[in-house]
Amino acid sequence: MIKILSVEDDRLISRLLEINLKDKGYACTCVYDGMAAADLLEHERFDLVLLDIMLPEVDGYELLEYIKRLEIPVIFLTAKGDVADRVKGLNLGAEDYIVKPFVLVELLARIEVVLRRFKKTDVVYTFDNITVDVQKRSACLDGVLIDTTPKEFDLLVLFIKNVNIALFRNKIFELVWDGDYEGDTRTVDIHVQRLRKKFHLEKKLKTIYRVGYRLESSAENV
Numbered sequence: 001m002i003k004i005l006s007v008e009d010d011r012l013i014s015r016l017l018e019i020n021l022k023d024k025g026y027a028c029t030c031v032y033d034g035m036a037a038a039d040l041l042e043h044e045r046f047d048l049v050l051l052d053i054m055l056p057e058v059d060g061y062e063l064l065e066y067i068k069r070l071e072i073p074v075i076f077l078t079a080k081g082d083v084a085d086r087v088k089g090l091n092l093g094a095e096d097y098i099v100k101p102f103v104l105v106e107l108l109a110r111i112e113v114v115l116r117r118f119k120k121t122d123v124v125y126t127f128d129n130i131t132v133d134v135q136k137r138s139a140c141l142d143g144v145l146i147d148t149t150p151k152e153f154d155l156l157v158l159f160i161k162n163v164n165i166a167l168f169r170n171k172i173f174e175l176v177w178d179g180d181y182e183g184d185t186r187t188v189d190i191h192v193q194r195l196r197k198k199f200h201l202e203k204k205l206k207t208i209y210r211v212g213y214r215l216e217s218s219a220e221n222v
Contacts, residue, residue: 002115003027005046007037007063008077009055013100017050020104024161034058038066046072048115053078053089061092068093073114077102105162109175112161127160127215130199139199146198151176155191159205159215169212188212 004026008014014030021028029046031037035057037049049067051074053060060076067074073095078085081099089097095114098107116134125132131140137153139146148156154176158167169188177187192213196202206214 002048003029003044003046004048004050004111005037005040006030006050007032007034007055007060008050008052009033010052016104020108024108032056034060034063037063041067041070041072047118048072048111049074050077050111051075051094053080053085061088064089064092064094073118075110075114077107103171105165105167105171106175108161109158125157125160127163127217128204130156130160132157132160141199148198152191152194152198156195156199159195159213163215163217166208166214167212172212 002025004021006014006017006021006028008017008030009032011032014032018028018030029040029044031040033056037051037055038058049072051060051063051067053076055063060078064074064076074093075096075098076089076094077098077100078089079100086097086099095117096110098110125134129142131143132138132153134157137150139148139153139156155172158172158175172188176191192205196205201215204216206216208214
């Protein structure tokens with residue numbers, strides 16, 4: 001199981017991260033200051049660290065210097081949103097820099113990207129009778145390989161990793177098409193229609209009025 005360390009002094013945000021990371025199948029440990037994180041890292045190995053900058057005892061910049069020697073990837077998760085802060089964090093060696101307040105689905109997607117980069121992520125996902133192999137970029141329905149375009153595949157993975165979560169069209173576009181959303185819903189809508197047809201998801205991939213889409217598990221459709 002992938003082990004993630006959250007170093008965040010805001011107890012509410014820390015609890016939110018812990019709940020959602022565990023819901024996605026990660027093992028999550030939370031500490032609330034830099035010194036506690038350093039002590040824990042001396043005795044336990046983690047696959048990823050989510051690190052705030054403004055921390056008691058030892059700040060995130062100092063802690064990053066220590067973590068780099070352990071070769072553990074770090075994502076800064078901080079309220080310091082100035083360009084200079086972003087540049088500093090990335091130059092120091094962070095793999096990503098996310099500014100609070102953050103959108104949870106985006107954070108989870110960026111975590112996946114970093115874990116894949118370090119070859120530490122699970123590569124096979126399932127939803128009912130659908131199996132997706134991320135490394136092979138293959139998608140099967142009842143064991144039969146289904147032909148998908150690159151964007152259809154990425155969109156399917158996004159929905160499966162966020163089952164029962166309503167995803168806004170603009171966020172879908174940003175995560176799958178890696179660009180800014182300009183209000184044209186046709187691209188997302190057309191690809192959703194194709195997925196519904198190819199994977200028989202007409203009753204499970206629901207349209208959420210004025211929001212976007214949600215892939216619902218079988219339990220939600222009984």
